[in-house]
Amino acid sequence: MWRKLLSPVVVGRTALHWRKLFTMQLKTSDFQCLFTEGLTGLADIFQKNNFELRIAGGAVRDLLSGKRPEDVDFATTATPEEMKSMFQAAGIRMINNKGETHGTITARIHNENFEVTTLRVDVTTDGRHAEVEFTTNWQQDAERRDLTINSMFLGLDGTLYDYFKGYEDLKNHNVRFVGSAEQRIKEDYLRILRYFRFSSGTNDHESETLAAIKENSHGLAGIAGERIWVELKKLLIYELGLAQYIGLPPDGDFAELQRVWENSKHHSPKPMTVLAALFHSPEEVEKMDRRLKVSKEEKTLALFLVKYRYELHKDSEQPCSIKPFTDFIIDSKELDTQMKMCELLKYQGEERLLNELCRWSSPRFPVSGHDLRRMGVTSGKDIGATLQKLRDIWKKSHYQMDKEELLSYIES
Template sequence: MWSRLVRPAVIGTSVWRSLFTMQLKTNEFQSLFTDGLNGLSEVFEKHQHELRIAGGAVRDLLCGKRPEDVDFATTATPEDMKRMFQAAGIRMINNKGEKHGTITARLHNENFEVTTLRVDVQTDGRHAEVEFTTDWQKDAERRDLTINSMFLGLDGTLYDYFKGYEDLQNHKVRFVGSAEQRIQEDYLRILRYFRFYGRVALKPDEHEPETLAAIRENGRGLAAISGERIWVELKKMVCGNHAAHLLELIYDLDLAQYIGLPPGGDVDQMKRVWQNARAHAPKPMTVLAALFHSPEDVEKMDLRLKVSREEKTLALFLVRHRRGLCRSRNEPDSIKPFTDFIIDSREPDSQSKVCELLKYQGEEKLLSEVQRWSVPRFPVSGHDLRKLGVTSGKEIGATLQTLRDIWKKSRYQMDKDELLSHVKP
């Protein structure tokens, strides 16, 4: 399956010491070779341009996973690719990325994003001006983490310039070269570091001290990053391993103020909620809600991060009801308060919100019951009342509410005829 070779590759003042290569021949790798990829490979081979798999897909393949998305890198310029694809009759789509070197080709109903090798000419902490190159090492050098800086040839040859494979095997997350330099090129890399730490590291607190020092010194740069970009990374981090530790670290490193999290967030409560919910796939906002002291904290978070309406309403619901929806003293294990809330709210996502609340509270038994519970349909309509001679709109509304209350007391068991028997003609 594997063959290994270490080739010296010290070039000028570059930061790498060696090029590590080996051969990958796994089922996951072989499964990528569809008619579309074979056709793409033939085009690049015909025009004598190299084409390799890049970035996260290489990392996933080395971990034995078939990647969901595969990005490609090439020595061909965007103009080269356009000429090649046009000559081969290959359709190109969504070429908004062309100025950054990316061309998207469509073959056999598959889209393939191919990006020219690049070097950063100038960066401002958010965006980079780039120029194209044919130097694979230079392109790898501009990437964020060693585990994301590898390439994989279509013949299965791994090209690793910064010990990314070794770090992956040892469950280490390190920046390429200088952590401070990589962070200052794009401050969002701070959150990307945390996200990948949650994916790769086995233990919660094995960070290199110099990495944390660089993050602390440059954390204020996150203030200039758009909320949307921050929220994408933060959500993925909270869904990964070690989420409670990483959120606590965000506070320890004084980063919370720059990314929409409340100052003085309730970290202890967040850790309890994470422990309660982690086995039940909580939504990111379920864990983050534990940090908020009030609905005002949620509003401030939304102003910074521009979360979706669904995410915001879930956070507000959890903050308002985390100590509410109490169970009856006579029926401490009853799901009735929760099912009553779901019925009364009449919102399509109310059952989902209640489930997140039960995850937050660590109520596993009640969570299981509510997840299995099917929301019953109220069997009476205004049309049924009109048939009985109730014609006033105001009276119909009042009567329906009365019947709903009766239906609720019956634990939603009464059928239409039983409920209509309570209507006085």
């Protein structure tokens, strides 16, 4: 199966110190499509300066899985200072170099950004941050990575370099930490969430790995909320007592979360739409926000869903119509209410209503305060009350009445 996916391939094995290095040649169309004018220019600079440059991490995993990666990171034997020197000599602009202390330089070539990181080893770690030293040893860099499937490198000639059986694990759908699970977790507790993100869809967990996760789950309490939220948006977890450390309610409704996911998974729900299922009250949403520091849009969406998820159909005279939802949108003063309502219908699993609402365009109410003043309604209070009365009549007409018809309801 995999030989067909990667065809043509040539497989070989060489030794590197105490590990067995597995190599093969990758020549897929997705790999070839990476070679833009910008990447070709980047490769030429490193080759001319006698430094190795390889694709690293998740992009390698995606390419081996038959996917075209959205983001491509690179690793190199050149130090940050050496990279800056050769980029400057080539007239290449460098941007966003906040990661330089950890070995990352971002070069902009032919309107593309390329993030390149020096090979490194962790000298000290505290579960959140690491002090690193640079190295030219590819295996040492692979050894500090989280999972075997993320520890592979891909040369720009298509050669795969795999030190920890990552390719074999990828083929067999195994998710394993590189080396000791406990050691990898203690280096960065966020790896607990990453483990579950990559192992979702499989129940084949090694007992030693789960024990290490449970023993070290308290470490998530010290992780910055922003970092947790980045992972949480990619995977929603509620196992092994992690919730209390990452801003989720300890008694969150996991059954509801599973139900909402089944309802919405084919309609590209926003991460917060699914996450909202865990919350019982607005107070729990506020607590989550204080811990994770989500965006204003995400917070207001969660509050909206928690408040209205069971209400808009309640006591409706038209329970199978989008009318209650469109009326709500018409009355709302918020610009993003239609988006929120679509997410609500995803949450509820109302596929037909969702499709209708996605096609619906909000009509403009045809009467203004200026129209009323011309008819002699001058009090601000009376104008507001009259506009609301006419709006209600307009809604009952399914937004069909025009200005003249509506103004005819005003007593002369």
